[in-house]
Amino acid sequence: MAESRTVTLPDVGDFKDIEIIEVLVSAGDEVEVEQSIIVLESDKATMEIPSPFAGTVESLDVKVGDRVNEGDKIAVVAVSGGEAKSEPQAEEKPAGQKPAEEPAPAKEEAKPVAEPAEEALPAASEPAAGSVGPPGKTLRPHPGTGGQDLAAASGNMVHASPSIRRYARELGVDLQQVIGSGPKGRIVKSDVKAFIKSAMTGAAPAAAAGGGISVSAMPEVDHAKFGEIERVALSRIKKISGAHLHRSWVTVPHVTQFDEADITELEAFRKSLAKEAEQKGVRLTPLIFLMKAVVSALQEYPVFNSSLDASGENLIMKKYFHIGIAVDTPNGLVVPVVRDVDRKGVFELAAELGEISKRARDGKLSPTDMQGGCFTISSLGGIGGTNFTPIVNAPEVAILGVSRSKMQPVYIDGEFQPRLMLPLGLSYDHRVIDGAQAARFSSFLSQVISDIRRVLL
Secondary structure, three states: OEEEEEEEOOOOOOOOOEEEEEEOOOOOOEEOOOOEEEEEEOOOOEEEEEOOOOEEEEEEOOOOOOEEOOOOEEEEEEEEOOOOOOOOHHHOOOOOOOOOOOOOOOOOOOOOOOOOOOOOOOOOOOOOOOOOOOOOOOOOOOOOOOOOOHHHHHOOOOOEOHHHHHHHHHHOOOHHHOOOOOHHHOEOHHHHHHHHHHHHHOOOOOOOOOOOOOOOOOOOOOHHHHOOOOOOOOOHHHHHHHHHHHHHHHHOOEEEEEEEEEOHHHHHHHHHOHHHHHHOOOOOOHHHHHHHHHHHHHHHOHHHHEEEOOOOOOEEEOOOOOEEEOEEEOOEEEOOEEOOHHHOOHHHHHHHHHHHHHHHHOOOOOHHHHOOOOEEEEEOOOOOOOOOOOOOOOOOOEEEEEOOOEEEEEEEOOEEEEEEEEEEEEEEEOOOOOHHHHHHHHHHHHHHHHOHHHHHO
């Protein structure tokens, strides 16, 4: 016998009056557990809200243009046999009501943003001249956690409800590092928020027994004593990506291998395709060819297309080739992911990269757009610079930084010739990759870029 169940807006962070920009179902539609039913738009990104039940939509209580808050009624679903998703019913709560064990956070606490729908990162990595992440949405499984429940992965006992585990997972927080203030050390939402606040302010987070890096807090400085000042809040993207970048920098032993590639022939080939690209309505940039070259190098050296598992004792070798591209936006760097680069031609990649870059600049990336990257490219060639050290977009193990190309004399066949040279900076996780491997990868990549026909080999 079917049971009518109410779908309400779950906790989506500290947003208020979020606008509904799309309704994905109608009354009478069949829905599955975790099937998206509406799409919300916050100040920087969109988020899809899934149904917690499988069944038939009896009624919809919202429409496009409505503004909703946590606990607001979205729809009613007739659930066959009364079956619901695995989230305990006790975790659902009406608007404005908080569980007894989760006291309201203090007003001064930071406001991290939790986006619902997992799989569904920075970047950014998580994107970014070192990546963000995340994931306009980071500090969720941003490229940092890959959607994994870190507490469960480590095997140590963590006292937290399923909703708190999911909340922490979405923000990319390792519950092993959070000290609970609830009964018997139980972790509540305010503990997770306090942990994130300490990470964002540079303070040393209280670590659970058994590990963690202890860093002394930066001293407070009254800058107004020395002259006129103005306090400007960091953008939401910079706050979130900053925490991911800091975590990557202090937990990943970085080394950077510098190289350069002769792109004289590549540029001539690219320009020869300009008219055809224009007819197809796409912009064929050097970055498109770099993506194809990187895939060729990843296929030759598979360890660069891997990630460490939660134990740090095994490598996850990936059989797919999804490339993250750092995109400069008015609110900070984000890293959307272009999938299956190995299976797509240059014109198709140009169209996809142009579309996803526009959505990034407009703040309309979905969580899915930011996840699943294998390797990140951060190109500053259009701006300038001679070289830089990008920050690895963990859990990836390497990132390529690209600077501005320039004409310079190169000694070839007994004489100097003007060649267009492209500076490359390959940062890598030294726990996974040693210097010799990095040098070989960089050298191979340079050869492929210098003669793009090698991607066919």
